[in-house]
Amino acid sequence: MHGSLRVLLQVLWAQLLCGWVLGSELTFELPDNAKQCFYEDIIMGTKCTLEFQVVTGGHYDVDCRLEDPDGTTLYKEMKKQYDSFTFTAAKNGTYKFCFSNEFSTFTHKTVYFDFQVGDDPPLFPNENRVTALTQMESACVSIHEALKSVIDYQTHFRLREAQGRSRAEDLNTRVAFWSIGEAIILLVVSISQVVLLRSFFSDKKTTTTRVGS
Amino acid sequence: MLSLSSVCPGRKMASLRIRMQPCLFSVLLLNVLCSFVSALYFHIGETEKKCFIEEIPDETMIIGNYRTQLYDKQREEYLPATQGLGMFVEVKDPDDKVILSRQYGSEGRFTFTSHTPGEHQICLHSNSSKFSLFAGGMLRVHLDIQVGEHANNYAEIAAKDKLTELQLRVRQLVEQVDQIQKEQNYQRYREERFRQTSESTNQRVLWWSIVQTLILVAIGIWQMRHLKSFFEAKKLV
Numbered sequence: 480m481h482g483s484l485r486v487l488l489q490v491l492w493a494q495l496l497c498g499w500v501l502g503s504e505l506t507f508e509l510p511d512n513a514k515q516c517f518y519e520d521i522i523m524g525t526k527c528t529l530e531f532q533v534v535t536g537g538h539y540d541v542d543c544r545l546e547d548p549d550g551t552t553l554y555k556e557m558k559k560q561y562d563s564f565t566f567t568a569a570k571n572g573t574y575k576f577c578f579s580n581e582f583s584t585f586t587h588k589t590v591y592f593d594f595q596v597g598d599d600p601p602l603f604p605n606e607n608r609v610t611a612l613t614q615m616e617s618a619c620v621s622i623h624e625a626l627k628s629v630i631d632y633q634t635h636f637r638l639r640e641a642q643g644r645s646r647a648e649d650l651n652t653r654v655a656f657w658s659i660g661e662a663i664i665l666l667v668v669s670i671s672q673v674v675l676l677r678s679f680f681s682d683k684k685t686t687t688t689r690v691g692s
Numbered sequence: 693m694l695s696l697s698s699v700c701p702g703r704k705m706a707s708l709r710i711r712m713q714p715c716l717f718s719v720l721l722l723n724v725l726c727s728f729v730s731a732l733y734f735h736i737g738e739t740e741k742k743c744f745i746e747e748i749p750d751e752t753m754i755i756g757n758y759r760t761q762l763y764d765k766q767r768e769e770y771l772p773a774t775q776g777l778g779m780f781v782e783v784k785d786p787d788d789k790v791i792l793s794r795q796y797g798s799e800g801r802f803t804f805t806s807h808t809p810g811e812h813q814i815c816l817h818s819n820s821s822k823f824s825l826f827a828g829g830m831l832r833v834h835l836d837i838q839v840g841e842h843a844n845n846y847a848e849i850a851a852k853d854k855l856t857e858l859q860l861r862v863r864q865l866v867e868q869v870d871q872i873q874k875e876q877n878y879q880r881y882r883e884e885r886f887r888q889t890s891e892s893t894n895q896r897v898l899w900w901s902i903v904q905t906l907i908l909v910a911i912g913i914w915q916m917r918h919l920k921s922f923f924e925a926k927k928l929v
Contacts, residue, residue, distance in 0.1 A: 503732040506745040519732050602846050619861040626868040633875050644886045651893040658900035662907055669911040
C-alpha cells in the first residue's frame, strides 16, 4: 500500500514536472458595454504569457485586466490596442483575465488573445529521457522553434491586415452612402431655396396690392 | 493520452512487476484526469450564444474540445459532470453557410475542415430545455480549439505509419511548413481583396466628386434661370 502510494506520488510529481501545458488562442466578439472573462487553472511556477490585439471596431481599443487567485491585479491596462504580458504564476489556482468594452456605447469590438501556459507539450509521451538529443534532433528542435515564431509573426500580420482591410471596407461603404446622401441633400436644399424665395415674393405682392387700394 | 511506458519508465518495469496493479491504477487515474479538457473556461448564460471567429486558409482542419459544468446552488460549486446537459455547436463558413450544426452532450468534440479561406464562425449555446437548476445560474464551459498543425495527433501518426522519433520530428516540421505555406497563399488572396477595395474607394471618390460638382453647377444655372424668369413674370426686373 505504501509502495503504491509512493508510485502514485512519483507519477503525479513527474506529471507536474512535465508542466501542464496549454495554449489557447481565441478570437471573439465583444459587444458594446460588455465584459468577457476567461479563467484558467495554473500551477505555481509556470511561466505564462497573455497577448491580445483588437482586430476590428471603433478606436481599436479595449480594457484588459489579469487577476491571480487571490484577486490581486497582476496587469491592468485601459484602452489598449495591443499588448503582451509575461508572468510566472506565484500561486496555484484559478487565474482570471477580463476584456471590457464598457466604455464604448455602440461599437462592437473583435478581440484576439493568445494565452500560453507553460511550454509546448512534448512530441512523445516519454520525452523526458535521460540521454541528450542527437545533432539531427536538436536541429529539428531549433527549426521547430523558428517555425513557431514564423507562425506567430504570420498571425500578427494577419490581424493587422484584417484591421486595415476592415477600415478600408468601412471607408468604401461610407464614401458611397455619404456621396449619395450629399447629392440628394444638395438637390433638396436648392429646390426648397427656390420655392421659399418664390413664396416670399408672392406674399409681398398681395400685401402691396392691399396697401395700394 | 499517457501510455504505460511514460508513467512507469522502462527500466523500472521489471522491479515494479509486483507493483503492477497500483501502477496501472495510477495510470488509469491520470488518464481519467487527463481526459478532462482542462483548458481555458468561461461562463455562459442559459440562452446566451457565444461565438468565436477563426480566420483560416482553406483545407485546414479544426478540432474543438469542450466540457461543461453546471453550478449547483445547494453545494455552491460546479458539478463535475451533468447528465442531460447538451451544447449546440454551429459552424458557419465565410459565405455564411452552415457547415456544421449538431448537438453534442455535456462533453464533446467537434471537427471540421475549411473549404473556403476566410472567417469561420464557431457558435456554442446550450440546449437548456430541461433546466430548472439553471434558473439564474451560469454554465461553465471549458473550451479548446486546435487549428491546422496543432490539431494533429502525433502519437497516433507515429503509431499508424510506424515512424521513428526523428521521422516524426521531420513530419511535424513538414506539417508546420505546410501550414505556413497555406497561410501565405491566403495572405496573397486577402491582399488582392484589400487592393480591390482600395481601388473601388478611389474610383468612387473620383466619380462622386465629379458628379457632385456637375450637380452643383447645373443646380446653380437652373436656379438663376428660373428666378430670372420668375421675376420677369412678376415685372420686378
